């Protein structure tokens with residue numbers, strides 16, 4: 001029996017091209033301050049929202065479908081009023097609030113119940129230290145996922161968040177701004193008196209914030225004090241939670257229907273189309289790939305990125321050896337990313353999937369050697385090339401013709417009498433030197449196993 005309860009209200013930044021109610025491009029972290037703005041998303045007097053962005057509506061519905069929520073077919077936006085520098089209109093438009101059908105109601109994901117899923121607009125980013133306001137984010141589409149308070153351990157919280165983020169990535173709808181979450185924490189010793197930690201910014205911080213809040217609550221009870229229902233914030237530098245406001249001063253959001261937007265209606269066709277295209281998720285792929293008997297690390301690397309799973313599964317369709325492909329992807333892709341200190345997102349941005357598939361196919365068919373494949377991958381990562389053309393132009397096809405290899409081996413043996421002598425005296429390792437000579441001569445395009453085999457034959461003849 002566990003004695004903690006944690007619930008989440010997760011805000012997901014959706015990766016759409018445009019904002020929710022205007023045509024402004026959705027910013028990236030590189031976008032200069034206040035560059036993707038217009039009268040609508042800065043809430044100028046007299047401005048009205050445009051019709052809701054359909055891509056955002058689709059994304060929220062996909063999440064709801066993934067979590068088996070009941071999908072509402074008729075919804076409307078409400079104005080959630082509050083006064084804060086990040087919201088110039090004085091209200092946030094949201095498909096939530098009292099008496100409103102959210103986009104998705106109920107549901108479940110990996111053992112944790114879902115309360116509701118809804119679409120809303122992101123406020124601007126306000127820096128209380130400097131007073132600066134960046135409106136780039138203002139009006140971006142957010143999906144809020146409210147879970148039931150069913151996390152009873154930090155481990156479950158951590159694992160669940162990992163799979164949650166992966167699911168959003170598999171849907172290809174997670175913006176680089178990621179997620180932020182309100183975290184509700186309560187412990188048995190206080191009779192589950194609920195404390196809310198506002199706006200925690202990453203999965204790591206969410207787990208950390210829950211951990212330090214549990215510790216704070218336990219110590220408070222130990223001292224004989226009461227846990228008050230209140231709202232706190234997480235200070236990630238000090239790794240503590242700090243008091244923000246008490247429940248008595250809870251905000252009254254005065255929800256009112258948004259008169260400037262029509263009722264949203266979606267039909268079965270819209271839902272069925274999305275349902276049809278729901279991806280298989282990481283945890284399902286993990287089970288599926290288990291039959292290839294990879295070590296745990298290889299499986300984790302493969303499923304950590306939907307892009308890699310696509311390449312891997314394409315290779316399976318082509319009946320390439322799953323183990324070889326999986327190991328090549330794990331070893332070589334990780335090697336490249338580590339070298340550049342990049343992450344998988346960077347790999348995806350390179351848009352080299354087709355070429356990677358060609359490269360792996362040619363390696364599997366032994367048209368090119370492993371060393372050549374490694375070198376081409378390095379080049380491909382730096383600059384998109386046509387792999388087949390590149391191999392042709394630079395003469396990189398693996399030398400399959402054994403007569404050529406025999407000739408090269410004989411030549412190498414002649415040029416290194418010392419190594420031959422050492423070998424005859426029992427130093428078998430000295431042959432590696434000869435293999436090296438042949439590989440150098442063929443610029444790494446000879447098959448090392450064949451070279452070894454022929455070398456052993458030829459050296460006997462001397």
Ligand SMILES: [Zn+2]
Pocket residue numbers: 019022023024036037038039040041042139
């Ligand atoms: Zn705008």
